[in-house]
Structures are given as C-alpha cells and as structure tokens.
Amino acid sequence: xxxxxxxxxxxxxxxxxxxxxxxxxxxxxxxxxxxxxxxxxxxxxxxxxxxxxxxxxxxxxxxxxxxxxxxxxxxxxxxxxxxxxxxxxxxxxxxxxxxxxxxxxxxxxxxxxxxxxxxxxxxxxxxxxxxxxxxxxxxxxxxxxxxxxxxxxxxxxxxxxxxxxxxxxxxxxxxxxxxxxxxxxxxxxxxxxxxxxxxxxxxxxxxxxxxxxxxxxxxxxxxxxxxxxxxxxxxxxxxxxxxxxxxxxxxxxxxxxxxxxxxxxxxxxxxxxxxxxxxxxxxxxxxxxxxxxxxxxxxxxxxxxxxxxxxxxxxxxxxxxxxxxxxxxxxxxxxxxxxxxxxxxxxxxxxxxxxxxxxxxxxxxxxxxxxxxxxxxxxxxxxxxxxxxxxxxxxxxxxxxxxxxxxxxxxxxxxxxxxxxxxxxxxxxxxxxxxxxxxxxxxxxxxxxxxxxxx
Numbered sequence: 001x002x003x004x005x006x007x008x009x010x011x012x013x014x015x016x017x018x019x020x021x022x023x024x025x026x027x028x029x030x031x032x033x034x035x036x037x038x039x040x041x042x043x044x045x046x047x048x049x050x051x052x053x054x055x056x057x058x059x060x061x062x063x064x065x066x067x068x069x070x071x072x073x074x075x076x077x078x079x080x081x082x083x084x085x086x087x088x089x090x091x092x093x094x095x096x097x098x099x100x101x102x103x104x105x106x107x108x109x110x111x112x113x114x115x116x117x118x119x120x121x122x123x124x125x126x127x128x129x130x131x132x133x134x135x136x137x138x139x140x141x142x143x144x145x146x147x148x149x150x151x152x153x154x155x156x157x158x159x160x161x162x163x164x165x166x167x168x169x170x171x172x173x174x175x176x177x178x179x180x181x182x183x184x185x186x187x188x189x190x191x192x193x194x195x196x197x198x199x200x201x202x203x204x205x206x207x208x209x210x211x212x213x214x215x216x217x218x219x220x221x222x223x224x225x226x227x228x229x230x231x232x233x234x235x236x237x238x239x240x241x242x243x244x245x246x247x248x249x250x251x252x253x254x255x256x257x258x259x260x261x262x263x264x265x266x267x268x269x270x271x272x273x274x275x276x277x278x279x280x281x282x283x284x285x286x287x288x289x290x291x292x293x294x295x296x297x298x299x300x301x302x303x304x305x306x307x308x309x310x311x312x313x314x315x316x317x318x319x320x321x322x323x324x325x326x327x328x329x330x331x332x333x334x335x336x337x338x339x340x341x342x343x344x345x346x347x348x349x350x351x352x353x354x355x356x357x358x359x360x361x362x363x364x365x366x367x368x369x370x371x372x373x374x375x376x377x378x379x380x381x382x383x384x385x386x387x388x389x390x391x392x393x394x395x396x397x398x399x400x401x402x403x404x405x406x407x408x409x410x411x412x413x414x415x416x417x418x419x420x421x422x423x424x425x426x427x428x429x430x431x432x433x434x435x436x437x438x439x440x441x442x443x444x445x446x447x448x449x450x451x452x453x454x455x
Contacts, residue, residue, distance in 0.1 A: 089375040096398030101455035106147035117446035133172025170199035196231030239294030246285035292352025300343035321372035358389035392436030403431035
C-alpha cells in the first residue's frame with residue numbers, strides 16, 4: 001500500500017508540474033501582451049496630446065491680442081510667422097551618421113566593493129578621470145584609461161585597485177566636476193569634484209593627475225553644506241564658479257566657490273563657499289542643469305507641469321516653460337495644469353539648443369531650450385515611478401541615450417526618426433546612472449550589477 005501511495009503521489013506531482021509549466025508559459029505570453037499594450041497606450045496618449053495642442057493652437061493663432069479674428073491667407077495660414085517654430089528642430093531632418101558608442105571598451109568591477117555604484121561623471125576637460133559614488137559611503141576617483149592597456153587581462157582590475165576612495169558622510173547619490181575655465185581672484189578654479197550625499201551633505205574633493213598617478217583628497221570648506229533632506233542633484237555652471245544643489249526638502253541653493261589663496265595644495269587649500277541665492281520651491285526638485293551659456297538654471301519640481309528657469313543675470317528671475325505643449329506659443333486648451341509625468345533627469349544638447357528630458361512614464365522628450373517646443377517624443381523603453389530614468393546626448397547631438405527598467409541595456413535613439421537604432425547590452429541588471437561626454441564619443445554607465453562600464 002505504501003508503494004502504491006508513493007506512485008500516486010509521484011503521478012500527482014508530475015501532473016502539477018505539467019500544469020505549472022503550461023501556466024508559466026501562459027503568464028509569459030500575457031506579460032508580453034501587456035508590454036505591447038503599454039507601449040501602444042503611451043503612443044496613443046502622446047497623439048492625444050498633439051491633437052489637443054493642435055486644436056488649441058489653431059484657435060489661439062486665429063485670434064489676435066484684442067480678441068479679434070486674424071485674417072487668413074489663401075493658403076489657409078494666418079498672417080503671422082513664428083521664426084522660432086520654423087527654425088527649431090531643423091538639425092533633426094536628416095538621420096544620424098551612425099557615430100556613437102557601440103560597445104563596452106572597459107568594465108570596472110567592484111569599484112565600490114560589494115555595494116552598488118550610484119552615480120558617475122567624467123572630468124569635462126579630457127575625460128581621463130572617472131568619479132563614481134556608491135552606497136558604501138565612498139567617492140571613488142580613478143584614471144580609467146589604464147583598463148585599455150593591450151595584452152593585459154588584469155588591466156581593469158589594476159585600475160580598480162589603484163582607485164582613490166574617499167569616505168563621505170553618507171551614500172553618494174550624485175557627483176559633478178567643476179569646469180576649469182572659472183576665474184576667481186586672478187586664478188583658475190582647480191579640478192574639483194562635488195558629491196551629494198544621502199544625509200543631506202555636500203563634500204568636495206580636489207585631485208591632481210601626474211606622471212606618478214592620481215592624488216586626491218577631501219577639501220576643507222569655509223562653510224558646511226548641509227540640507228535637512230538628502231541631495232537629489234547638483235551641477236556646476238559651465239561659465240562661473242557656481243554650484244547648484246537641489247535637495248528633497250524643496251530647496252535649491254546656488255553656492256559660489258572660490259579658492260582662499262592663489263595656490264592649490266591639497267593638504268592646505270580651503271574653499272571659500274558663499275551662498276549666491278536660495279530658492280524655496282513648492283516640492284522636490286528631481287533634476288536641474290545650467291544652460292550652455294551659464295545664464296540660466298533650469299529645474300523640474302515634482303507635481304508641476306512645467307520647467308522652472310531662473311535667470312542668473314536678472315537676479316534669478318523666474319519663468320516657466322509648460323510641458324503640456326508641442327509648439328512654442330500654445331498650451332493644450334484646458335490642460336495646461338495637468339501633470340501626467342515627472343521629469344527625472346535632463347541634459348543639454350552639445351549645441352546648447354535643446355534639452356532632453358527623461359520621464360517616469362516610458363517617454364523621453366526633446367524640447368527647444370528657448371521656446372519649449374517639443375521637438376521629439378521618444379518611446380520603446382520602460383520606466384515608471386519606481387525606476388531611475390536617465391538620459392544623455394551623443395557628442396554630435398544626433399542621438400539620445402536612455403536606460404530602461406526592463407534590463408541592463410542602454411537605448412540609443414536617432415533623434416531625427418525618433419526610433420531606437422541600437423541597444424547597448426552588457427549590464428546584467430538595470431542601469432542606475434549614466435554620463436555622456438560632450439568632448440569624446442564616450443558613455444559611462446553604472447548598474448545594480450555593481451559594475452561600471454565605459455562605452
């Protein structure tokens with residue numbers, strides 16, 4: 001009887017396993033269908049926005065300032081011409097020339113040991129120094145080019161071992177290099193990397209690269225930089241010694257950073273830090289960047305339908321660019337205040353004419369930096385409110401890079417066609433951060449697989 005019972009149980013187990021296999025196959029099929037429908041739904045939503053805008057723009061364009069109808073020409077258009085709308089986006093008529101990073105040339109494992117690297121940046125002067133911040137509380141600096149030494153299987157490992165690790169007050173969420181063109185007190189601001197931490201603090205490290213290698217040290221600040229909540233993002237002005245820091249407490253503070261003396265000795269230097277302006281915003285600032293000419297700071301505040309522009313030359317005068325529009329002069333009728341997505345990352349184009357926006361609704365947007373006109377909507381990836389959308393430009397400005405929460409690939413969009421032309425595969429888990437160089441065809445990515453890759 002025991003034998004018969006065992007045979008019966010075995011038959012039942014086999015039957016259950018077969019049923020599970022069938023169910024798993026069905027689940028995969030349905031998951032793929034849901035994915036297809038989600039992408040289709042996002043595309044339809046974009047089309048709806050366009051139709052709404054076109055409708056409202058037609059009405060607005062046919063009415064002059066005093067409310068009277070404008071005369072239409074025989075061609076059906078009105079007698080006004082918006083030069084900005086005519087010019088914006090003309091760079092993207094022709095498809096890209098195929099020049100962008102296509103493969104990983106170096107993979108640096110365990111720069112942060114068993115912790116995830118959370119952010120990355122390259123020195124903007126020559127791309128030779130790589131900075132990464134990790135969940136292990138460390139800011140890491142290395143000369144990553146050593147990983148390209150031919151005929152040396154351990155080249156990448158040696159770079160990792162030589163990396164300088166600087167202990168910070170908390171996990172390092174964001175990093176940014178200063179621009180060495182900043183002039184202050186008759187001297188040039190030396191190479192500095194700022195790091196924003198989970199505990200709300202900002203630290204700065206100085207570094208020097210020479211024949212003997214890289215040296216770096218955390219620098220003394222005249223005033224501590226500390227917010228009540230964690231740092232969301234930070235960036236340096238490309239034209240002045242200004243550092244903008246955004247916190248989850250809704251504040252953005254712009255600091256002026258200068259040397260206390262004309263010399264730069266890592267052991268003695270003190271950075272004079274003063275507040276240039278404090279901005280108290282209505283919610284968390286998810287991302288920010290300076291315009292290419294350094295005249296304005298652009299921010300996105302969560303739960304708002306616009307980008308906030310602060311004109312530095314005009315005492316940080318505040319203007320807004322509504323994101324619910326596709327033309328430079330029209331907002332979707334009745335939907336101007338509607339918030340359908342959050343901008344989680346932004347990047348200025350190499351020619352400083354456009355801003356690429358990464359949202360939490362599986363949609364990336366390219367807009368004109370002056371008029372706010374939507375030039376392209378980019379789809380084909382997946383990013384929701386629980387992901388870390390990131391975005392960047394190719395050096396030639398013809399392609400946009402973005403991550404996806406589905407896997408560890410980098411999506412490459414040809415801006416002209418708004419199509420994904422390649423997926424850079426190499427990471428085993430989703431990408432946490434990326435940095436795209438403005439001076440070379442180099443892309444850096446950090447992933448939840450604990451690796452840093454240079455493409």
